[in-house]
Amino acid sequence: MPQSNFAFDQTDDEHDDLPLAHAARHRKPAPRKHWTEFSEGEQLLDAFTMTYRPARYEEGWLKSSLRDLFTQQYISDVLALVKGGKEASVYRCAAHPRMGMEWLAVKVYRPRMFRNLRNDKMYREGRAILTSDGRPVKPTDDRLLRAVGKKTDFGVQVEHTSWLMYEFTTLQRLHAAGASVPAPVATAENAILMGYVGDAQRAAPTLHETTIPAEEASTIFAEVMRNIELMLELGIIHGDLSAYNILYWEGAITLIDFPQVTDSYANRSADFILRRDITRVCDYFARCGVACDSAAILHDLWERYVAPHREAFLPDV
Numbered sequence: 001m002p003q004s005n006f007a008f009d010q011t012d013d014e015h016d017d018l019p020l021a022h023a024a025r026h027r028k029p030a031p032r033k034h035w036t037e038f039s040e041g042e043q044l045l046d047a048f049t050m051t052y053r054p055a056r057y058e059e060g061w062l063k064s065s066l067r068d069l070f071t072q073q074y075i076s077d078v079l080a081l082v083k084g085g086k087e088a089s090v091y092r093c094a095a096h097p098r099m100g101m102e103w104l105a106v107k108v109y110r111p112r113m114f115r116n117l118r119n120d121k122m123y124r125e126g127r128a129i130l131t132s133d134g135r136p137v138k139p140t141d142d143r144l145l146r147a148v149g150k151k152t153d154f155g156v157q158v159e160h161t162s163w164l165m166y167e168f169t170t171l172q173r174l175h176a177a178g179a180s181v182p183a184p185v186a187t188a189e190n191a192i193l194m195g196y197v198g199d200a201q202r203a204a205p206t207l208h209e210t211t212i213p214a215e216e217a218s219t220i221f222a223e224v225m226r227n228i229e230l231m232l233e234l235g236i237i238h239g240d241l242s243a244y245n246i247l248y249w250e251g252a253i254t255l256i257d258f259p260q261v262t263d264s265y266a267n268r269s270a271d272f273i274l275r276r277d278i279t280r281v282c283d284y285f286a287r288c289g290v291a292c293d294s295a296a297i298l299h300d301l302w303e304r305y306v307a308p309h310r311e312a313f314l315p316d317v
């Protein structure tokens with residue numbers, strides 16, 4: 001049987017080049033409660049430092065999502081909202097002094113995600129469900145798989161965790177492989193902590209929000225393509241790649257936003273998803289004056305990285 005691209009079977013030693021993620025895996029998590037489980041008194045007494053003043057509706061959710069990251073001494077303050085997105089909000093945090101860096105970015109998934117997961121069916125094909133330690137659920141775990149199938153509260157929570165863990169474990173794999181992605185640091189029940197791109201005044205803009213210098217355009221395009229190839233070498237496709245999910249800071253790019261990462265061998269929609277990623281990237285760089293033929297690039301990448309492996313996974317393609 002071919003192995004899924006998403007089998008996380010590294011030994012602990014293989015994580016040694018990832019000291020922060022390694023620490024995250026070995027730090028015993030404190031028992032977690034959803035914020036609604038805290039009494040009003042507990043919520044009011046819970047006074048960890050937040051320079052950032054959240055809106056009332058945001059406060060309980062934010063505090064419960066970040067509690068573990070505070071108590072486990074990853075962060076010591078929330079400084080600013082970077083961006084409130086459709087599915088998550090990203091904040092700039094002060095890193096705890098033990099972390100040896102000034103800032104960290106935390107992506108906190110919105111509570112809405114518990115009730116209404118993004119339509120992720122297309123991306124899930126070929127992906128195992130990941131548990132909170134980043135490992136795939138055993139196919140023999142009937143109780144859990146039944147709960148997911150029946151969409152019980154527990155099942156929805158399991159899917160939510162899996163979605164978030166795909167984002168985190170993809171950052172781990174890509175970071176270890178030398179891709180331009182934020183360094184993964186830790187996860188909490190509802191949040192991902194990672195390297196922050198930007199400075200005290202502003203977070204790095206996305207390519208969509210900035211104009212890259214014309215003389216840099218072809219180098220930056222080549223760097224995006226290097227990252228796409230690196231992903232394909234690992235058997236994965238970003239799945240939502242565009243100028244909205246690439247940060248630009250001081251001449252360098254950082255790819256972000258990976259929960260919908262797709263298995264390039266085992267997903268029957270992989271060609272559609274890869275084509276969409278490449279087309280969006282090429283459309284952006286064509287507007288910057290870079291000559292790029294998205295159809296030719298897709299054909300070349302598909303033949304080199306995907307086609308040779310696909311038959312083993314999908315005998316009928």
Ligand SMILES: Nc1ncnc2c1ncn2[C@@H]1O[C@H](COP(=O)(O)OP(=O)(O)OP(=O)(O)O)[C@@H](O)[C@H]1O
Pocket residue numbers: 082083084085086087088089090105107182194195196197198203204205206244245256257258
């Ligand atoms: N590591 C980071 N450093 C600095 N800024 C970041 C970082 N990660 C994300 N951001 C900012 O937060 C925004 C939202 O992050 P992301 O794209 O991962 O979430 P999202 O749920 O897709 O949000 P959206 O719906 O807006 O795309 C990004 O567009 C970017 O501006």
Ligand SMILES: [Mg+2]
Pocket residue numbers: 085244245257
């Ligand atoms: Mg995004």
